[in-house]
Amino acid sequence: MKVRNIPVEIKFLGGTREVGRMAIAVKTDKTRVLLDYGVMMDQGPGFPMHTAPKGVDALILTHCHLDHSGALPIFYIQDKRPLFATQLTLELVQILIKDFIHLSGYYLPFEYLELRYMMQNSIPLDYGEKRTVGDISFQLLDAGHIPGSAQVLVEAEGKRILFTGDFNTSKTRLLPPASNDYGELDAIITETTYADTNHTDRLVLENRFVSQVNEVVEKGGRVLVPAFSIGRSQEIICILAAHHFEYQTVIDGMARAANRTMMDNTKFLRDPRLFMDAVHRAMWVDGWRDRRSATKKPGAIISPAGMLKGGPAAFYISKLGKKASNAVFLVSYQIPGTPGHQLLEKGMCVIDGRVRKVKAQVGHFDFSSHCGANQLRNVIKNLKGTPKVFTVHGAEGNCERFARWVKKEMGFKTVAPKAGDRFTV
Secondary structure, eight states: OOOOOOEEEEEEOOOSSSSSSSSEEEEOSSSSEEEEEOOOEEESOOOOOOOOOGGGHHHHOOOOOOOTTTTGGGGSSSSSEEEOOHHHHHHHHHHHHHHHHHHHGGGGGGGHHHHHHHHHEEEEEEEEEEEETTEEEEEEEESSSSSSSSEEEEEEEEEEEOOOSOOOOOOOSOOOOOOOOBBSSEEEEEEEETOOOOOHHHHHHHHHHHHHHHHHHHTOOOEEEEETTTTTTHHHHHHHHOOOOOOOOEETHHHHHHHHHHHGGGGGSSHHHHHHHHHHHEEESHHHSHHHHHHSEEEEESOTTTSSHHHHHHHHHHHHTTTTTTTEEEEOOOOOOOOOHHHHSSEEEEEEEEEEESEEEEEOOOOOOOOOHHHHHHHHOOSSSSOEEEEOOOOOTTTHHHHHHHEEEEEEOOOOTTTEEEOOO
């Protein structure tokens, strides 16, 4: 019997040639699934291209960050579609979207009720567990990005399509490396966040970071580490614990709720014992009295927001930024236009309501949870088969840049799609 060569359609709804509002539709004649449906966090929330909820059979979420998840409740205003993700992602995304609604409700087309319906229709999956919706089957693979993050391997009409989501093939203190046992692929949709940048060796970076934190604290100073609540905050406390940091470690903001959730889902972590030790050693801020107390004792304060856009970190920098004996160590990428980027570029930040020169020492440590350029290239070099390559989730020309490299070096059919583009595999 002859096998019909029926194409599978991929439509890019967002996250193309930019970082934000990631959304991809995969469609056969009978079934349509969405991979992520996030928002762009600029001035006001920006959404992916609209797609009618009635035409979507299932939603698959790679991880909880809002640029991948923030618009999902739209699908629960009237329709009730299944949402697949790991258990940890589902618990963390509820924390993030609840906070997102609280902060941005006026601008959003959904409310807490839609979030509740979303959670009621969510289905947790383990890594490697296969599920089928209509004539599309899929499984989640560890992405090594943040706890619970996943890559999605879709199979339909005899085709195998991988969406990497955000991924990291290097192990960290918090997580094992991304799984790369893909088998033969017909297409790969890969992030390109750091298509032209390599990361410093992790252990070298850790040693430098801990050494500089110790240097400040041993002289009686305080170190503010603005960090994302989910992933980066936990990575930093694990690094300090692994290097036997002897001084007070303070953790504030939404990271506390994330910690509690991860404590109940330690199977997603590389070293659960290290993580539990780190969170138990840390002082968890509970209200303004603790916050003010934390600024008076030498130690490290880990607090959102990672780019200094609000959160308790804004309070801490107003207290600590005035003294040269203190330090502010940024541990994430700082998007141009954010207060964190302004601090790195100009040494200026809002203190007591006005932009002022920060007297504290300022440093940047690239504890990225994404693949660097060489890692991305190695992933492509090690692929089996001759897959079509689609490059997404990259700003400032990185999608196009990486697509050119793949085409030139590997000879694969490669494209950096634009929003609205459709392709068949």
